[in-house]
Amino acid sequence: MATVRYFAAAAEAAGTETEQVPAEDLGRLLDQLAELHGAELARVLSCSSVLHEGRYVSDRSLPLAQDAVLDVLPPFAGG
Protein backbone atom coordinates (compact mmCIF):
# COMPACT_ATOMS: atom_id res chain seq x y z
CA MET A 1 0.00 0.00 0.00
CA ALA A 2 1.43 3.34 -1.00
CA THR A 3 0.78 6.22 1.38
CA VAL A 4 -0.35 9.42 -0.34
CA ARG A 5 -0.05 12.74 1.47
CA TYR A 6 -2.10 15.57 0.02
CA PHE A 7 -1.32 19.26 0.52
CA ALA A 8 -3.32 22.48 0.11
CA ALA A 9 -5.73 22.31 -2.85
CA ALA A 10 -5.03 18.60 -3.27
CA ALA A 11 -6.10 17.88 0.32
CA GLU A 12 -9.24 19.93 -0.19
CA ALA A 13 -10.11 18.12 -3.43
CA ALA A 14 -9.40 14.68 -1.95
CA GLY A 15 -11.25 15.50 1.27
CA THR A 16 -8.37 14.06 3.28
CA GLU A 17 -4.74 14.76 4.03
CA THR A 18 -3.51 11.22 3.76
CA GLU A 19 -4.67 7.84 2.55
CA GLN A 20 -3.35 4.44 1.59
CA VAL A 21 -3.82 3.12 -1.91
CA PRO A 22 -2.61 -0.16 -3.40
CA ALA A 23 -0.63 0.53 -6.58
CA GLU A 24 2.34 -1.03 -8.33
CA ASP A 25 3.52 2.03 -10.17
CA LEU A 26 3.07 5.79 -10.24
CA GLY A 27 0.81 5.82 -13.29
CA ARG A 28 -1.67 3.37 -11.82
CA LEU A 29 -1.58 5.20 -8.50
CA LEU A 30 -2.46 8.54 -10.11
CA ASP A 31 -5.24 6.97 -12.16
CA GLN A 32 -6.70 5.43 -9.02
CA LEU A 33 -6.59 8.69 -7.07
CA ALA A 34 -8.48 10.49 -9.83
CA GLU A 35 -11.00 7.66 -9.97
CA LEU A 36 -11.48 7.61 -6.20
CA HIS A 37 -12.00 11.34 -5.76
CA GLY A 38 -13.35 12.64 -9.04
CA ALA A 39 -12.84 15.48 -11.49
CA GLU A 40 -11.62 18.17 -9.10
CA LEU A 41 -8.76 16.06 -7.78
CA ALA A 42 -7.97 14.98 -11.36
CA ARG A 43 -7.69 18.65 -12.30
CA VAL A 44 -5.43 19.37 -9.32
CA LEU A 45 -3.30 16.30 -10.06
CA SER A 46 -2.83 17.43 -13.66
CA CYS A 47 -0.90 20.50 -12.49
CA SER A 48 0.69 19.13 -9.31
CA SER A 49 4.13 17.70 -8.77
CA VAL A 50 4.72 14.46 -6.92
CA LEU A 51 7.47 14.12 -4.36
CA HIS A 52 8.83 10.63 -3.66
CA GLU A 53 11.76 10.05 -1.30
CA GLY A 54 12.82 13.66 -1.60
CA ARG A 55 12.70 13.79 -5.41
CA TYR A 56 10.12 14.96 -7.90
CA VAL A 57 8.88 12.04 -9.98
CA SER A 58 6.81 12.04 -13.15
CA ASP A 59 7.64 8.75 -14.88
CA ARG A 60 4.39 6.82 -14.77
CA SER A 61 6.26 3.52 -14.93
CA LEU A 62 8.09 4.25 -11.65
CA PRO A 63 7.61 1.13 -9.48
CA LEU A 64 6.28 1.80 -5.98
CA ALA A 65 7.42 -0.18 -2.93
CA GLN A 66 4.82 -1.43 -0.43
CA ASP A 67 5.84 1.30 2.00
CA ALA A 68 6.21 4.10 -0.57
CA VAL A 69 5.20 7.59 0.56
CA LEU A 70 4.19 10.12 -2.09
CA ASP A 71 3.39 13.79 -1.57
CA VAL A 72 1.02 15.58 -3.95
CA LEU A 73 2.14 19.21 -4.23
CA PRO A 74 -0.08 21.69 -6.10
CA PRO A 75 1.57 24.71 -7.79
CA PHE A 76 3.52 26.80 -5.29
CA ALA A 77 2.26 30.27 -4.43
CA GLY A 78 4.56 31.69 -1.79
CA GLY A 79 5.62 35.31 -1.66
Place this chain on the structure above:
Amino acid sequence: MMARVTDDQTIVAGVQGHPLSVDEALSAVRHPRAGAVTVFVGTVREHDGGREGVTALSYSAHPEAESRLRRLAESVAETDEVRGVYAVHRVGELSVGDLAVVCAVAAEHRATAFEAGRRLIEELKEGIPIWKRQQFDGHDHEWVGL
Protein backbone atom coordinates in the same frame (compact mmCIF):
# COMPACT_ATOMS: atom_id res chain seq x y z
CA MET B 1 13.70 29.21 11.85
CA MET B 2 17.39 28.52 11.35
CA ALA B 3 20.28 30.92 11.59
CA ARG B 4 23.91 30.43 10.64
CA VAL B 5 26.18 33.17 11.84
CA THR B 6 29.89 33.35 11.04
CA ASP B 7 32.35 36.22 11.02
CA ASP B 8 31.89 36.46 7.23
CA GLN B 9 28.11 36.45 6.99
CA THR B 10 24.73 35.67 8.54
CA ILE B 11 22.07 33.43 7.01
CA VAL B 12 18.54 33.26 8.42
CA ALA B 13 15.71 31.26 6.85
CA GLY B 14 12.38 30.18 8.17
CA VAL B 15 8.66 29.65 7.99
CA GLN B 16 6.74 31.06 10.95
CA GLY B 17 3.21 31.38 12.24
CA HIS B 18 3.63 34.73 13.99
CA PRO B 19 3.96 38.19 12.40
CA LEU B 20 7.11 39.05 10.47
CA SER B 21 9.42 41.92 11.33
CA VAL B 22 11.38 44.06 8.89
CA ASP B 23 13.47 45.35 11.80
CA GLU B 24 14.45 41.80 12.64
CA ALA B 25 15.54 41.23 9.01
CA LEU B 26 17.60 44.43 8.98
CA SER B 27 19.37 43.67 12.21
CA ALA B 28 20.00 40.05 11.19
CA VAL B 29 21.88 40.96 8.02
CA ARG B 30 23.77 43.94 9.44
CA HIS B 31 27.51 43.50 8.83
CA PRO B 32 30.52 45.84 9.01
CA ARG B 33 31.61 44.83 5.48
CA ALA B 34 28.17 45.58 3.98
CA GLY B 35 27.50 48.92 2.30
CA ALA B 36 24.05 48.05 0.93
CA VAL B 37 20.98 46.23 2.14
CA THR B 38 17.96 45.49 -0.03
CA VAL B 39 14.71 44.42 1.59
CA PHE B 40 11.72 42.88 -0.14
CA VAL B 41 8.40 42.71 1.68
CA GLY B 42 5.49 40.80 0.20
CA THR B 43 2.12 41.93 1.56
CA VAL B 44 -1.45 40.69 1.32
CA ARG B 45 -3.41 42.69 -1.27
CA GLU B 46 -7.15 43.08 -1.59
CA HIS B 47 -7.24 41.99 -5.23
CA ASP B 48 -5.68 39.25 -7.31
CA GLY B 49 -5.76 38.20 -10.93
CA GLY B 50 -8.07 41.08 -11.83
CA ARG B 51 -10.54 40.19 -9.11
CA GLU B 52 -11.42 42.46 -6.19
CA GLY B 53 -12.67 41.54 -2.75
CA VAL B 54 -9.92 39.46 -1.18
CA THR B 55 -10.74 39.63 2.52
CA ALA B 56 -8.29 37.16 4.01
CA LEU B 57 -5.88 34.50 3.03
CA SER B 58 -4.03 31.63 4.52
CA TYR B 59 -0.62 30.30 3.71
CA SER B 60 0.41 26.74 4.35
CA ALA B 61 3.76 25.06 3.84
CA HIS B 62 5.14 21.60 3.20
CA PRO B 63 7.20 20.19 6.12
CA GLU B 64 10.31 20.54 3.94
CA ALA B 65 9.65 24.19 3.03
CA GLU B 66 11.95 25.54 5.70
CA SER B 67 14.89 23.29 4.80
CA ARG B 68 14.46 24.16 1.12
CA LEU B 69 14.34 27.84 1.97
CA ARG B 70 17.51 27.40 4.00
CA ARG B 71 19.26 25.82 1.02
CA LEU B 72 18.12 28.66 -1.23
CA ALA B 73 19.37 31.26 1.27
CA GLU B 74 22.69 29.44 1.51
CA SER B 75 22.97 29.37 -2.26
CA VAL B 76 22.32 33.13 -2.51
CA ALA B 77 24.85 33.67 0.29
CA GLU B 78 27.53 32.07 -1.87
CA THR B 79 27.37 35.10 -4.17
CA ASP B 80 30.58 37.10 -4.02
CA GLU B 81 30.30 40.15 -1.69
CA VAL B 82 27.09 38.96 0.02
CA ARG B 83 27.33 39.38 3.81
CA GLY B 84 23.85 38.54 4.95
CA VAL B 85 20.74 36.74 3.71
CA TYR B 86 17.37 36.71 5.47
CA ALA B 87 14.30 34.94 4.10
CA VAL B 88 11.31 34.24 6.32
CA HIS B 89 7.80 33.36 5.14
CA ARG B 90 4.64 33.62 7.20
CA VAL B 91 2.09 30.80 7.42
CA GLY B 92 -1.42 30.76 8.87
CA GLU B 93 -4.28 33.23 8.59
CA LEU B 94 -3.40 36.71 7.28
CA SER B 95 -5.41 39.87 6.63
CA VAL B 96 -5.07 42.51 3.91
CA GLY B 97 -1.89 44.52 4.54
CA ASP B 98 -0.15 41.84 6.60
CA LEU B 99 3.40 40.85 5.76
CA ALA B 100 3.56 37.51 3.93
CA VAL B 101 7.30 37.33 3.31
CA VAL B 102 10.37 39.34 4.24
CA CYS B 103 13.65 38.92 2.37
CA ALA B 104 16.81 40.93 2.92
CA VAL B 105 20.27 40.77 1.42
CA ALA B 106 23.28 42.69 2.68
CA ALA B 107 26.22 43.06 0.32
CA GLU B 108 29.34 45.13 0.02
CA HIS B 109 27.82 47.16 -2.85
CA ARG B 110 24.30 47.89 -4.05
CA ALA B 111 24.44 46.11 -7.42
CA THR B 112 25.05 42.80 -5.69
CA ALA B 113 22.43 43.51 -3.03
CA PHE B 114 19.79 44.23 -5.69
CA GLU B 115 20.66 41.26 -7.89
CA ALA B 116 20.96 38.74 -5.09
CA GLY B 117 17.80 40.10 -3.45
CA ARG B 118 15.87 39.71 -6.67
CA ARG B 119 17.13 36.19 -7.12
CA LEU B 120 16.14 35.30 -3.56
CA ILE B 121 12.49 36.31 -3.87
CA GLU B 122 12.08 34.98 -7.42
CA GLU B 123 13.48 31.56 -6.53
CA LEU B 124 11.47 31.50 -3.31
CA LYS B 125 8.25 32.00 -5.30
CA GLU B 126 9.30 29.48 -7.91
CA GLY B 127 10.62 26.63 -5.83
CA ILE B 128 9.55 26.69 -2.20
CA PRO B 129 6.48 24.52 -1.44
CA ILE B 130 4.16 27.12 0.08
CA TRP B 131 0.49 27.54 -0.84
CA LYS B 132 -1.95 30.42 -0.69
CA ARG B 133 -5.70 30.13 -0.24
CA GLN B 134 -7.59 33.34 -0.93
CA GLN B 135 -10.92 34.10 0.66
CA PHE B 136 -13.25 36.51 -1.16
CA ASP B 137 -15.99 38.61 0.40
CA GLY B 138 -18.62 36.57 -1.44
CA HIS B 139 -17.52 33.63 0.76
CA ASP B 140 -15.95 31.68 -2.08
CA HIS B 141 -12.25 30.95 -2.14
CA GLU B 142 -9.51 29.92 -4.51
CA TRP B 143 -6.05 28.40 -4.41
CA VAL B 144 -3.60 30.74 -6.07
CA GLY B 145 -1.71 29.30 -9.02
CA LEU B 146 -4.09 26.45 -9.63
